[in-house]
Amino acid sequence: NANLHCDSSLVGKKVVITAGATLEKIDPVRYISNFSSGKMGWAMVQAFLQRGADVTLIYGKVSVNIVPFARLTTIHVASAQEMLTVAEHEFSDADILVMTAAVADFRPKNYCPQKIKKVTGNDSYQLELVKNPDILYTLAQSKKAKQVVVGFAAETNNLLANAHTKLSNKGADMIIANDVSQDVFGSDLNEVTIITKDDPDVKLPRMNKQEIAESIVNHIIKLNSK
Ligand code: CTP
Numbered sequence: 001n002a003n004l005h006c007d008s009s010l011v012g013k014k015v016v017i018t019a020g021a022t023l024e025k026i027d028p029v030r031y032i033s034n035f036s037s038g039k040m041g042w043a044m045v046q047a048f049l050q051r052g053a054d055v056t057l058i059y060g061k062v063s064v065n066i067v068p069f070a071r072l073t074t075i076h077v078a079s080a081q082e083m084l085t086v087a088e089h090e091f092s093d094a095d096i097l098v099m100t101a102a103v104a105d106f107r108p109k110n111y112c113p114q115k116i117k118k119v120t121g122n123d124s125y126q127l128e129l130v131k132n133p134d135i136l137y138t139l140a141q142s143k144k145a146k147q148v149v150v151g152f153a154a155e156t157n158n159l160l161a162n163a164h165t166k167l168s169n170k171g172a173d174m175i176i177a178n179d180v181s182q183d184v185f186g187s188d189l190n191e192v193t194i195i196t197k198d199d200p201d202v203k204l205p206r207m208n209k210q211e212i213a214e215s216i217v218n219h220i221i222k223l224n225s226k
């Protein structure tokens with residue numbers, strides 16, 4: 001499809017993309033995180049750049065190479081709280097937000113500034129966790145009419161029902177429902193369904209993350225021009 005490449009439909013638009021896993025420190029040598037590779041987010045970056053957008057990538061722990069491109073700004077963060085602070089700032093003058101990041105739902109209640117030691121005689125250790133802010137929800141609540149907010153919903157079961165609930169609960173304009181019951185972490189392939197409030201669900205065939213990203217961008221452009 002020729003118009004997928006070097007198309008100018010998003011020239012002058014600012015797109016904020018979050019990618020990868022957040023990292024929640026326990027002590028100076030340990031953390032809580034997850035298996036997100038950042039591949040889907042990086043594919044979204046490429047797809048938006050191809051359409052002429054100015055892209056700001058806010059990324060956590062990733063296993064993809066983040067390399068410079070014209071019209072791409074990259075900002076590295078660690079925790080969900082840092083990601084929220086940066087995302088709030090970047091989204092304020094943006095047109096589109098795409099949250100591909102796998103944000104840790106909880107973080108350790110207290111960061112221990114010294115390495116936590118085993119205690120002789122203790123065979124268990126309890127780490128208290130507290131809820132992280134919901135970045136997508138927070139930004140969707142404050143969004144202006146023309147701003148488009150897109151989330152990803154990773155589910156192992158009840159994919160479409162859960163994704164529809166997330167769309168309404170979070171106030172997002174679009175949720176990309178992602179079946180993670182099979183191997184998608186770190187994989188080049190993915191299988192998603194695009195969910196919006198007004199249009200019927202669009203199930204994309206299983207294909208590589210770059211093709212999926214290009215298709216998602218086409219759907220976002222349609223929403224953005226409504
Ligand atoms: N998300 C977020 N902030 C969080 C958790 C999730 O912004 N603290 C975003 C993710 O980036 C994703 C969307 O919300 O775009 C859905 O994430 P997901 O983990 O599937 O949903 P949760 O709301 O966290 O619900 P649960 O994990 O319980 O299914």
Ligand code: CA
Nearest residue numbers: 102103104105
């Ligand atoms: Ca979650």
